[in-house]
Amino acid sequence: MPEKGLFLNFDFYPWTKLKNYQGDVSVLQFCRDWLLGMDAFMRYSSGSTGTPKAISIHRKQMLASVAATAKILKPSSTDQILLNLNPDTIGGTMSLVRAMEWGLNIHVFPADGNPMIPLDHIHPFTLCSLVPLQLHDILKDPESIAKLNQFRVVLLGGAAIDHALFAAIQELRPIVYHTYGMTETCSHIALRQLNGEEKQERFHPLEGVSLRLAEDRTLLIDAPMAIHTSLKTNDLARIYSDQSFEIIGRLDRTLISGGVKMQLDELEALFSPLFPDLSFFLYGLEDARLGQKMVLVLESEPFSTPELEKKLKELAPAYKAPKAIIFAPRFERTLTGKTDRINTIRKWAKTN
Template sequence: MIPNYTNVHLKFKLDGLSYKYDDLMEIAYSYVKEGEPYQQDLGNFLLDWLDRHDYVVVKTSGSTGKPKSIKIKKQAMVNSAIATGDFFNLQPGDKVLNCLPSNFIAGKMMIVRAIMLGLELDMTEPAALPLIDYEKDYTFCAFTPMQLKNFAKYLQSIKVAIVGGGMVSKPIIESIKDKKPLVYETYGMTETVSHIAVKKLNNFSGSESIETSYFNTLPDITVSQDERNCLVIDAPQLSDKKIVTNDVVKLHSNTSFEWLGRYDNVVNSGGIKLFPEQIEKKLQNKIKGEFFIASKPDDTLGEKLILVMEAKEDNLDRSIFDVLDKYEKPKEVIVVPKFKETSSGKIHRKKTLKMINI
């Protein structure tokens, strides 16, 4: 039987203490009034979760469009939590760590999973390198790519880790390939109530490898493509209608896919379709600092491929482009002192390009 969002699991603990429904309301008020900033965010979410409404209002990150607030059904969040619990075999009493901000969907869902599945949740302030008790073992944790990079040498204390919210670079994947914990990259967005699919990043066996590892959907979720080859998600437990994305994918089955890039980022240069995200992946360990691939109008090609780099000056060694195919090589490098960012700290490509009149 699927629990209702008004339930609090008997085994749920927050920072080592057990709470029932009324207790949670009291601690939420306490956090909002007297807590650290990250605890205030936690308190505000708990107050939203415990109110009389059957939905919560969640902010999108703004990385793929204008930031907006959307209503998400609380029961859909419960269903998402159960799907994650089933996929990773999370059991009541398992210890989990949340080092993500509680004002975005990924952090909120860590809290909901704990409340619904009876997990023992430890909260820590979101930071590039979260401060935790390294002597304590955790069953499950979620990271951003930067957190995973900085936390890689301490992963022995975690059984399963998921990473999302940005591209996981080759150097990061290299740093975890021999680590004991299972690490999965996630695919999802606010509209899908956190992740709907995961991809294994390490601990491969037999013929498995990072090159043949694709996103696999959580239970009861299937995928297809529209006429643009963009991903369409059918998740009845999360949404009343199919979710059409702007993510171009290669389908391997109705539950498995390979992510290629954003439809709105695709560059058509001289009739050749190029995916900036795939090019960025090849250059990830070649360039220090932030960068991205984009395009600018060109009389001959229609669109000319460019590399935009956050730096004081252009000191880029062009030989790094040797790892790219002929048509993937940028025709121009543009230096920007500081990129525009979204509210969640991601590069805002469109605003950055607008800033340099592209």
């Protein structure tokens, strides 16, 4: 049987020989350290809501994640993994660990917008992880869609799924799972199948994961892949009797404007049908009269907005409608592809 290993820049590194790697390429150094049995690794949170935090994750937690994921994905010896996320993020790191633990080939490509472009028309890849931004780019190109349709499973994570993207996913051949997790849980602790005959309405936790709500309605996680017990998140959630759950917002995205408390994530979900082809977010800016005012930020060159303002007010009461519309030609994004709201606003403020 041919040796399995990692492909990088047209070079092949068999798993059996990577233990002896002496170079300075970080992805190969990580694989060497893993194969040598290192126990702890440092990774960083995404930084989408603030400064990225250094987090120490341990081998037993990563192995628990790999084992629980295998029960869902059912990898076989013929699977091949395409890695098109930054290997230093938790999503990229765990793709590497799965490949090593499952004894599969993994091909490392640059974390570009459309990872299908460099692939051959007929390719061997069956498993990959994407962020929604990458999938949006793939879906713009029929040739890229044809390449994606050769995969068996796609893990989609790092951000929410809008209505337009969900509808497009229904036409794809591979099973697409929306993932829920974070660096502190060694990637996902729950999956939601988005398409196919067994598609799901909500996230379902992996085996061994237990969930409950804190007093402030945020999700508490007990899981073998988490860095500690009763891991408290900032995600506001609703849990059902079968332990399935849905995320309804974030605690740190609650805005108080004119004495009215508003959950920005809920309003973004309400407004999302208006923006099938535009990235957007809601943000709170300081305001002398209201304390904070909600603004709508669009990734676009400026355009006339009276019709848009009318539609926004039809969807929400006037006090929950954006008080201004901001145009940013290009959003800042984190290494994991999430919209970096804080730095996008900072960049906009410097030029306005």
